[in-house]
Amino acid sequence: MKRLLSSIAALALTTGYVTAQSADLPANIERLQSMQSTGVKDFTVIEQTGAYADGIKKTLDRIKMPDGFKIELYAIVPDARHIAVGPQGVVTFVGTRKDKVWAVTDRNKDRIADEVKDFAPSLTFTIPNGVCFSPDGFLYIAEQNRVLVFPAAEFFYESPDVAVGQVVPQGELIPTDEESFNHTARVCDIGPDGKLYVSLGQPHNVAPPDKLALYDEVGIGGIIRMNTDGTGREVIARGVRNSVGQDFDPATGDLWFTDNQVDGMGDDIPPGEINHMRSVGLHFGHPWFGGGDTRTNEYKSEEVPVEVTMPASATVAHAADLGMVFYTGKAFPEKYQGAIFSAQHGSWNRTTPVGARVMVTTVDAEGNATTVPFAEGWIDENGEYLGRPVDVANLRDGSILISDDLTGALYRISYDK
Template sequence: MSICKWIAAGTLAVVLSSGTALAQGNLDKLSSFQTTGVTEFTYVEQGGAKAEAIRKTLAGINLPDGFSIDLYAIVPDARHMAVGPQGIVTFVGTRKTEVWSVTDRDKDRAADEVKNFAPSLAKAIPNGPCFSKDGFLYIAEQNRVLVFPAAEFFYESPDVAAFNVIPQGELVPPEEESYNHTARVCKLGPDGKLYISLGQPFNVAPAEKLDKYKKWGIGGIIRVNTDGSDREVYTYGVRNSVGHDFDPETGDLWFTDNQVDGMGDDIPPGELNHQTAMGQHFGHPWFGGGDTRTNEYAGEDVPVEVVMPAVATEAHAADLGMHFYTGKMFPAKYKNAIFSAQHGSWNRTDPIGARVMVTFIDAEGNATMEPFADGWIDENGEYLGRPVDVTQLRDGSILVSDDLAGAIYRISYSAQ
């Protein structure tokens, strides 16, 4: 039976199918190209009062000269994004139970349709979508990774071709499943392997967990073949990374990391890290961020060689998604620069973050970060939006997701 509902926080009319239970068992059917019985989608209205309220906020966003920001799509709980190689659809993860497909059918650079993807599959924190160049969509959930071949084709149907890469319960041990720091992200590396971040669930990882976490890559970044085989830990000493990308010139991995809470307003710094070799260690839990030692391990010798961050960011700004810019729309100085999202502080006396940053890397590899788009914190210290991720459309504009406003913004450039 179909029912009508309204998505909270606006007047978004939707239609939700409940014909067949969205059970885990449907994955077996979809992997065998069988129908599940689910026939309808949840659709998100793209106009109305909510859209007008978002546009009012965007009128106050500060950008460099020549840049403009517009509402691209209303997407509830919008987190990390993956633009299809054909440019047909953008998939948007959430920290809840939905992945959204966003389509701009008339190519006016605003979405015509937003609907849930693969509604016959139950999902748990499907935060991290990423694409291979040949059109395979990977989605990293709390404790599994799925692949959807030809997702830009199959997304039009409630039933989609779907297969396990890492089955449920095998991304991390089931007893290590947590409600904290489990928003995974993924990216296909230049070696063709799939890189997946695994945040550790504590503020500071306890000593009794370290050996287990090292083995599994919890508090690090793992990589696997695209069929899930040959798992190995690529990165160690990470507290909770929710954004990574590869330098298009060198192939090096860069990633953001959220650092320790409870040490005060101004320490420790957040991090943008640059990894040049497999197995490097980035300091957690001995360091809380940058060269600031954690209280829990302050008296101990550091038993590993630590790579310090390429950029130490402002404390508690919460650096999340990031993307190397490879488009042709923006001025030449932005070529191969990193655009990254700061989600904003949750426990700082004076809020900070809630902005898009840009990082320039010079010929010697030195990185310098500065604000690119801000204004999502008003004069009362109230958040009007909280950016999560940055990605790029084929025309060279960039998209920014916002899980507070439930929206995706498009930033474009014109010399006029």
């Protein structure tokens, strides 16, 4: 144990994660960066059985999927949003739009979680929606206006105190004047180049003209990347209204991401987006386009001053396409291998609800993408939401996890020949 702690401390020092801290930082993060205890001892542990779990299982009985697939309750996880499966297969971390990150453990490997508890309870998080792992086991958490890194998270999660470093200190991910209650759920990923990619939703329905220069400069309404120590930050995609899902194609290394379209334009326009970024520096249309090739009311009379990359796949309006992942397992039939599984959170700005389902996108040899429903049934006959899927993640056995922040749960979808 002492040897491991010393190794983590040395690693943090050599990568620049432990630095002199300013006086306004919370005392606990200073202590943890110096490998000192905080005195916090208690976890919040979530009950996994009982009437609440039974109610969710009953809802899952109505979910429709292709033949051979099965959906089951994996874990009760309050406010469950984005998912990061540990590369060692020990624990899964789940972000939220509140102040918790949850650690989900299936200790006996029966494909049902045995324990759900809060991660790093000695720290205070602010909208820790974005969780992602590097291949070598570093957990990154992208908050509203900060990015933290947790070396050896799959080991330290058993303790309230964890090894931690700041990739982007509080208040430096976006200008503090641009902090908002709207579109602040970040997502992150480690690219094939070893860099950290973070999406930065812009806080408006349609970005106003006086904000465009600032947003283009800092990457709000776009995607940024940086070295894993926070240096070398650059904006690599612009014109993105609010992306809350991204993944890299394991075959090509290209980044794909979802984007949420403009509200208030009617039930059936504009479409949602699944985008393909073939090169760095592309512009994806906002605010001149509200989704797909639909012009926004605010900018429809203006000439579009940029070259716009249209979505690879346009989805139903207002379904709120969020988390997505390329399927890397081998357990599903061949037609799904290498496909994109994505979550539609469901509409609010529509007279008849749509979405609340899991979609699958396949790409043909010419690069044409087709998106169709894969798992649906979370909207009942009365138009009432029984669940709202958020994210999708691969498990090592070839099954996938789906998060749901309405029920506060993770579901596992598997295939049985």
